[in-house]
Amino acid sequence: MGWHEVMEAEAVRTAASPFESARFGRSVERLTVSAESAAELSDVRAVVLASDADIIILRYPAERVGWFAGLTTLGRTAIPADSLTYWRLRVGEGRAPDPEPGIWPGGAPATADVRALVRGIFGAYGNHYLANPLFDAGAALDGYEEWALRSAAQGDCVVVSGQAGVLALATLEEDTVRTEILLAGVVPAAQGRGVYGHLLRAVEDRAASRGAAEVVISTQGHNTRVQRAWGRYGFEPVQTVLTVHLIRNRLLV
CATH class of the missing domain: 3.30.750 (Transcription Regulator spoIIAA)
Incomplete structure (x- = not known):
């Protein structure tokens, strides 16, 4: 939304x-x-x-x-x-991690990579569709995949890569004022290694290069782990x- x-x-x-x-x-x-x-x-x-x-x-x-x-x-x-829950970061105020050997931003993911990333990252994500007995969980995940593929096809995505390939993906919606992160996450094998901070830095850098004033993002209220990461980076909560x-x-x- x-x-x-x-x-x-x-x-x-x-x-x-x-x-x-x-x-x-x-x-x-x-x-x-x-x-x-x-x-x-x-x-x-x-x-x-x-x-x-x-x-x-x-x-x-x-x-x-x-x-x-x-x-x-x-x-x-x-x-x-x-x-x-919706959070906001003023561009230029992020507490970005220092560059690390073996982790770098950039590159356009292939369609097959996007599909695999979405299913690996969001396969267990507890989205609002799961509350509805008429909605199939597998179909909901298909929707996330379609959403990410549309963003990738338009060039509206950022990835962070390493020696093993793409480690993290963020899909975006951008205008002259802000960059909104739609989907963002790290592949399970790379979680807990600080990769997410590098992903946020890549998004903030892209927003700064476009002259945007802010980066915004949202998640389900129960997803407190990622909200802690946003707080550490410098995002502030705005609305529930x-x-x-x-x-x-x-x-x-």
Whole structure:
């Protein structure tokens, strides 16, 4: 879920999700209330009641904690699906590691490398799809792979390599103001060796070369290990967003 939708959009944003609908065989709609939106629960209610989607993936600021009780009265089954935490780094303020022999940034990964990296890095990642009994975990991983391949095809990715090949991958979305890290991780065999810090440095260096002011990133709330790494590097927490799946009751019978 992009930074603008979560942090800056003024109105409630709703959109069909054709990729997810095709992947899971159910019509899926995304509904987002940003941190800066003045929307009320009544606005969300109106959108939900008008929707024909089988599943609505709703995200809203965690401070609106009282909303969940109201979501259970809309004629759908409301399933809590964890949270997203958003962090931000001002470019130039990262506590980057010193260069190390045998670890270097750069290079464009081949399609086969991207597939293997995503499956190795994210195969056990506890994403929000796992909360939904109608979503297949394997199909969710396929979605991550497709997402990463689209970024790689557009040149919107950074890798860190070593003698054994590509050690870490980050896929990006970039504009004139910021660089957003979409997916980022280190292959299991290279974890615990400080490679992740070199990956963040490569992203920050790329953002600086483009004149971007900040790097932003998000993860599921339970993923505290990576959040500690962000804190060590210099990222600061900005926002937590709750995720709720609203499912048509007849689909769960």
